[in-house]
Amino acid sequence: MNLTPINFRQRRLAGAVFVCALGACSTVSDPQTQTAARTEALCVRDQVSIRTDFPVGGQHGCALREDGFALTVWPEAAVDARINPSPWYAFSVEGNEEAEVNITLDYGSHRHRYSPWIKSGDSDWRKMKDAQVDVRDEGRIAVLTVPASDHNQIIAGLPIVSVADTDVWTREIAEHHGLEVVEYGQSIEGRSLTALTAGPEDAGSVVIAMTRQHPPELNGAIAFEAFVEKVVARLGEPSFANTRFVFFPMLNPDGVENGYWRHNMGGVDLNRDWFSLKQPEIRTAEQLIQREAAGKDMLAFLDFHSTWSTLVYFHPFSTPNTDSTFPMALKAALDEAFEPSPDWISSHNDGKGTSKNWALQTFRTPGMTIELGDGASRSEAERVGEITADTLFEVFFTE
Ligand SMILES: [Zn+2]
Known part of the structure; x- marks a missing residue:
């Protein structure tokens, strides 16, 4: 893990860019x-x-x-x-x-x-x-x-992990494991939106994972990073040869950098924007996922957050036309690992633009919002991420 704290003395510098495109110029x-x-x-x-x-x-x-x-x-x-x-x-x-x-x-x-x-x-x-x-x-x-x-x-309120800190983690893990860093868009304030991809572009299946739609939810980011680190360590194995991975380590950089509670610079909760796609941070992420998922079977869609206690929001296991094998296996694994076991809250509201609802309605994939408790220790958050990766391996990548 490498969640480096911010450089305390880092200071913002003023600057502006004069842009000309298609004959029109603006500052x-x-x-x-x-x-x-x-x-x-x-x-x-x-x-x-x-x-x-x-x-x-x-x-x-x-x-x-x-x-x-x-x-x-x-x-x-x-x-x-x-x-x-x-x-x-x-x-x-x-x-x-x-x-x-x-x-x-x-x-x-x-x-x-x-x-x-x-x-x-x-x-x-x-x-x-x-x-x-x-x-x-x-x-x-x-x-x-x-x-x-x-x-x-x-x-x-928690140890600070800035956009620059996350960028260091992203670039290091890409370099060490041969992942591609994809700049798929820009936030409202013009920050680069960055994802990691791995595996063949023409693979038959895809796995999506993301975090930091909500700025202070740092324990979710710790679990996300542990999940990604565990997955990428095994990418060279033959059982992964037909799967593409897309990881989003920082979906709301403006909210994080401005010390926001919840929203982006558009004043919107990004985890309510997945159907309306009015915010550039989600619109561009959605476009990347659609491109990456075209013609592939989406095995898992995971969105890591934090809340009052560790729990998972999921769809009813009986949801028609979806395969709930992975969520059910993850529930069993987390139940065994933690005492008390995390709550699993079954909810699906078609009108609510959360990422997991969008994943279900768009890809019939039982998306999961994995929430770490605010007070969870770093080791507990990492363990949730690692168990999620291990369960993914057992369900989809064991011969
Ligand atoms: Zn959240």
Whole structure:
């Protein structure tokens, strides 16, 4: 696994691109330009500042307290329904004062969900001690006690994995295992959308896996990466010779980089857009999947997420014209591996544009949304990914 934490001192740079195509010219802001407004400290008090101008920094307002700061924890603008309550926060505390500061997280009508992690300088991420976190007012307020020193510190809802970190993983795994990196589109802010492909283009079957439609759902990404690493380690074996694999490691780069709770820059939950295809991140992914799946049998369609506890959303095993052998085998394997066993929630709503519903209706493939618990350990998340890969091998690739 190589989920490298972000470089703390990384800063966005301003820039713009002058584009001419088919006789028309325009100035297109690059992703950095559109976030350049956040290059000032949110708050400064007694030589200690609060900043969010780094990749995956949260959406916060800031006020001064006598003994520190108060930060709002804001969701991004939402076009459709009320936003899913996944209040992400990520900010840095910088300064040279030795005294502690108290930081009040004000969730408004939402509630504290992610236990804070902290990273000082070049050290690894560690969980903040319980004694440093005081959750009040039924979760609507959390007061963090933070030692401020001359070492920079980032505090976030989970250890940060930025788009650049994921890109490093993508390029390394492609290089080590001979996978192809496909740039299949651009996000609204102009970030490259990247997938990995493996296996012969004219194979008879295809497997699709994806993650990070929802920015803070990091444990899902850990399971996804463990799944992919286990699969690609066996690609040279004869039983894989007739299968194509398409992996999407970062479906919502703009949401991730802007510290969003849920949506893309279009204010849309991407895992509701698979039928309407109004957002470029999903429209271009759908086009790639359609191209890759043409003439092939889709063996599996896996979408890795995180939620309150580890569980799987799936279709009823009795869904007509679908083969549920793989989902049933995966349920048995996860039941055996975990105590308590993960919930399996059977749901299918034709009108809801989730990836798994789209996979079922488009390819008759029983798509699965595999959710890791917010509090799952890294090893548990990796184990879910590995068990998913092992079960895939048993069902489809065992002679
Ligand atoms: Zn999700």
